[in-house]
Each structure stands twice: as C-alpha cells, then as structure tokens.
Amino acid sequence: MAPRELKLLVDNQSKKVLFAEADKDFIDFMFSLLTLPLGSVIKLLSPQQSEAASQVNAVDGFVCGIVTYMITDDLEVTPMSAISSITLINRFCKNKEKVQLAEKTVTFGMDESRKLLQAALKSATVLTDVFFADEKGKTPSS
Numbered sequence: 001m002a003p004r005e006l007k008l009l010v011d012n013q014s015k016k017v018l019f020a021e022a023d024k025d026f027i028d029f030m031f032s033l034l035t036l037p038l039g040s041v042i043k044l045l046s047p048q049q050s051e052a053a054s055q056v057n058a059v060d061g062f063v064c065g066i067v068t069y070m071i072t073d074d075l076e077v078t079p080m081s082a083i084s085s086i087t088l089i090n091r092f093c094k095n096k097e098k099v100q101l102a103e104k105t106v107t108f109g110m111d112e113s114r115k116l117l118q119a120a121l122k123s124a125t126v127l128t129d130v131f132f133a134d135e136k137g138k139t140p141s142s
Contacts, residue, residue: 003109008131009085011092012100017073017127018092019085024065026108027077031062033117034075045118073127075120106131 007021022030036044063069068080070088078084093099106112112130119129 003107005105006108008104008106008127009089010102010104010132012102013098015128015132016092016125017131018101019073019088020071020127021080022069022071024061024063024067024069027063027069027071028058028061029113030071030075030077030116032058033113034120036117041117041121044114071127074124075126104131 004026006026009018009021010016011018063077070078070080070084072078072088089101093101115130115133116126119126123129
C-alpha cells in the first residue's frame with residue numbers, strides 16, 4: 001500500500017482520536033488487513049514483514065465507493081454524516097469545557113498498517129495507540 005493521508009478528529013487535551021475520515025480504498029485495505037489468516041498476521045508482525053506485507057492487496061471491496069466513512073478509535077466503521085459525527089463528539093466530550101478538538105492529517109503507510117494490526121489485537125483505542133503512542137509515552141507493542 002502506498003502511503004496516504006488520513007484525517008483525524010482529535011482531542012488535543014487528552015491526545016485521543018475521536019474518529020478518522022476515510023474513503024473506500026482505505027476501508028477496504030483496513031478490512032482486508034483485519035481479515036487476514038493468523039499465519040499471515042504473524043508474518044506481518046515479525047521482523048521479516050516485507051514479503052507478507054506485499055500479500056495484503058484487497059478483494060473486490062467491502063464497502064461502496066461513493067461514501068466517506070468514519071472510523072472510531074475502536075475501529076467501528078460507519079458512513080460519515082453530520083448527525084453521526086455530532087453524536088460521537090457529544091458522547092466522547094462529557095466535560096465540554098476541557099475539550100480541544102482539532103483536525104490532524106497523518107500519513108498512513110506500511111509501518112502504520114503494522115501498528116494498526118498489532119494494536120487491533122489488544123486495544124480498544126487503536127487509532128490513538130497508532131498515532132499518539134509517542135506523545136502518550138507508550139508504544140503500540142507495550
């Protein structure tokens with residue numbers, strides 16, 4: 001997968017991802033990555049990952065192409081809409097006075113793919129673990 005940009009809505013105060021905005025290609029890639037057989041996952045997470053990484057390259061697709069999708073921190077995927085975005089923000093932002101929402105554009109490539117797969121196996125805050133691990137003082141493997 002060629003590196004691509006991904007837009008995140010983050011809370012700068014807590015360094016937490018609320019959701020990412022993604023297109024069909026990204027969702028299809030993420031779903032194909034998360035549906036790999038366990039043996040392939042082990043190969044991807046091993047130091048000699050380049051051969052296995054080249055095998056992750058999408059079926060006909062999992063989702064429709066004309067919709068923008070919202071991916072929550074725990075990898076729940078829904079079609080993007082103003083109502084669902086506001087609902088998610090209200091659910092996340094219990095103390096609205098201390099929330100500092102911002103858009104952050106990140107690069108998503110093979111290294112982030114490996115981190116996403118690793119975090120998805122053991123975390124409910126996958127996107128935060130992948131994109132804010134250094135700022136929170138931990139790594140996706142800890």
